[in-house]
Amino acid sequence: MIRQRLRHLVVPLLSSVGLLVLVTGAGWLVDGGVGAAGGAAGVALVTFSYALSSLAVAWADSVHPKLVMSVGLTAYVTKFLLFGVVMFGVVDTGWGGIRMMAIAMIVATIGWVTAQVWWTFRDHRPQVSTPGD
Numbered sequence: 001m002i003r004q005r006l007r008h009l010v011v012p013l014l015s016s017v018g019l020l021v022l023v024t025g026a027g028w029l030v031d032g033g034v035g036a037a038g039g040a041a042g043v044a045l046v047t048f049s050y051a052l053s054s055l056a057v058a059w060a061d062s063v064h065p066k067l068v069m070s071v072g073l074t075a076y077v078t079k080f081l082l083f084g085v086v087m088f089g090v091v092d093t094g095w096g097g098i099r100m101m102a103i104a105m106i107v108a109t110i111g112w113v114t115a116q117v118w119w120t121f122r123d124h125r126p127q128v129s130t131p132g133d
Helices: 007-063 065-091 100-122
Strands: none
Touching: 007 065, 007 100, 065 100
Protein backbone atom coordinates (compact mmCIF):
# COMPACT_ATOMS: atom_id res chain seq x y z
CA MET A 1 0.00 0.00 0.00
CA ILE A 2 2.84 2.42 0.71
CA ARG A 3 4.40 1.75 -2.71
CA GLN A 4 1.26 3.04 -4.41
CA ARG A 5 1.56 6.26 -2.40
CA LEU A 6 5.18 6.74 -3.47
CA ARG A 7 4.85 6.46 -7.24
CA HIS A 8 5.69 10.16 -7.52
CA LEU A 9 9.23 9.55 -6.18
CA VAL A 10 10.72 8.24 -9.43
CA VAL A 11 10.78 11.58 -11.25
CA PRO A 12 12.26 13.68 -8.41
CA LEU A 13 14.86 10.99 -7.68
CA LEU A 14 15.92 10.89 -11.34
CA SER A 15 16.03 14.67 -11.35
CA SER A 16 18.24 14.57 -8.26
CA VAL A 17 20.66 12.15 -9.93
CA GLY A 18 20.97 14.51 -12.88
CA LEU A 19 21.49 17.47 -10.58
CA LEU A 20 24.06 15.51 -8.58
CA VAL A 21 26.15 15.07 -11.72
CA LEU A 22 25.74 18.70 -12.83
CA VAL A 23 26.34 20.32 -9.45
CA THR A 24 29.29 18.07 -8.64
CA GLY A 25 30.84 19.01 -11.98
CA ALA A 26 30.17 22.70 -11.40
CA GLY A 27 31.67 22.44 -7.93
CA TRP A 28 34.78 20.83 -9.40
CA LEU A 29 35.15 23.63 -11.94
CA VAL A 30 34.62 26.39 -9.37
CA ASP A 31 36.38 25.10 -6.25
CA GLY A 32 38.12 21.87 -7.23
CA GLY A 33 37.65 18.67 -5.27
CA VAL A 34 36.32 20.39 -2.17
CA GLY A 35 33.68 22.18 -4.27
CA ALA A 36 32.67 18.90 -5.90
CA ALA A 37 32.33 17.30 -2.47
CA GLY A 38 30.27 20.25 -1.23
CA GLY A 39 27.98 20.10 -4.25
CA ALA A 40 27.49 16.36 -3.91
CA ALA A 41 26.81 16.68 -0.17
CA GLY A 42 24.21 19.40 -0.71
CA VAL A 43 22.27 17.44 -3.32
CA ALA A 44 22.49 14.25 -1.25
CA LEU A 45 21.21 15.97 1.90
CA VAL A 46 18.20 17.48 0.12
CA THR A 47 17.39 14.27 -1.76
CA PHE A 48 17.60 12.19 1.41
CA SER A 49 15.43 14.59 3.39
CA TYR A 50 12.71 14.86 0.73
CA ALA A 51 12.63 11.10 0.17
CA LEU A 52 12.39 10.52 3.92
CA SER A 53 9.55 13.06 4.18
CA SER A 54 7.72 11.29 1.36
CA LEU A 55 8.12 7.95 3.11
CA ALA A 56 6.84 9.39 6.39
CA VAL A 57 3.77 10.93 4.77
CA ALA A 58 3.04 7.74 2.78
CA TRP A 59 3.31 5.70 5.97
CA ALA A 60 0.97 8.09 7.81
CA ASP A 61 -1.55 7.92 4.97
CA SER A 62 -1.44 4.12 5.02
CA VAL A 63 -2.07 4.04 8.78
CA HIS A 64 -4.74 6.74 8.94
CA PRO A 65 -5.27 9.70 6.60
CA LYS A 66 -5.82 12.04 9.55
CA LEU A 67 -2.15 11.56 10.47
CA VAL A 68 -0.89 13.03 7.19
CA MET A 69 -0.96 16.69 8.27
CA SER A 70 0.78 16.20 11.61
CA VAL A 71 3.39 13.80 10.21
CA GLY A 72 3.95 16.03 7.18
CA LEU A 73 4.45 19.14 9.31
CA THR A 74 6.74 17.26 11.69
CA ALA A 75 8.80 16.00 8.76
CA TYR A 76 8.96 19.54 7.32
CA VAL A 77 10.14 21.10 10.59
CA THR A 78 12.61 18.28 11.20
CA LYS A 79 13.98 18.63 7.67
CA PHE A 80 14.73 22.32 8.03
CA LEU A 81 16.14 21.87 11.52
CA LEU A 82 18.46 19.24 10.04
CA PHE A 83 19.48 21.64 7.27
CA GLY A 84 20.24 24.34 9.84
CA VAL A 85 22.19 22.03 12.14
CA VAL A 86 24.25 20.67 9.25
CA MET A 87 24.98 24.11 7.80
CA PHE A 88 25.92 25.68 11.15
CA GLY A 89 28.04 22.66 12.01
CA VAL A 90 29.89 22.78 8.71
CA VAL A 91 30.38 26.57 8.78
CA ASP A 92 32.15 26.30 12.13
CA THR A 93 34.73 23.93 10.65
CA GLY A 94 35.86 26.42 8.01
CA TRP A 95 35.46 23.78 5.29
CA GLY A 96 35.95 25.20 1.78
CA GLY A 97 33.03 23.29 0.25
CA ILE A 98 30.34 25.13 2.23
CA ARG A 99 29.57 27.58 -0.57
CA MET A 100 28.93 24.84 -3.13
CA MET A 101 27.01 22.85 -0.54
CA ALA A 102 24.65 25.77 0.07
CA ILE A 103 24.22 26.40 -3.66
CA ALA A 104 23.61 22.69 -4.24
CA MET A 105 20.97 22.60 -1.51
CA ILE A 106 19.11 25.48 -3.15
CA VAL A 107 19.39 23.97 -6.63
CA ALA A 108 18.37 20.50 -5.41
CA THR A 109 15.34 21.88 -3.55
CA ILE A 110 14.15 23.77 -6.63
CA GLY A 111 14.85 20.71 -8.79
CA TRP A 112 12.97 18.33 -6.49
CA VAL A 113 9.92 20.57 -6.18
CA THR A 114 9.86 21.27 -9.93
CA ALA A 115 10.09 17.56 -10.74
CA GLN A 116 7.32 16.74 -8.30
CA VAL A 117 5.06 19.47 -9.69
CA TRP A 118 5.78 18.27 -13.23
CA TRP A 119 4.90 14.70 -12.25
CA THR A 120 1.71 15.83 -10.50
CA PHE A 121 0.45 17.66 -13.58
CA ARG A 122 1.41 14.81 -15.92
CA ASP A 123 -0.12 12.01 -13.82
CA HIS A 124 -3.65 11.39 -15.00
CA ARG A 125 -4.58 8.66 -12.56
CA PRO A 126 -7.36 9.38 -10.09
CA GLN A 127 -6.03 10.39 -6.68
CA VAL A 128 -9.04 9.28 -4.65
CA SER A 129 -8.72 6.03 -2.73
CA THR A 130 -11.37 3.42 -3.25
CA PRO A 131 -13.19 1.81 -0.32
CA GLY A 132 -11.12 -0.95 1.21
CA ASP A 133 -7.80 0.70 0.28
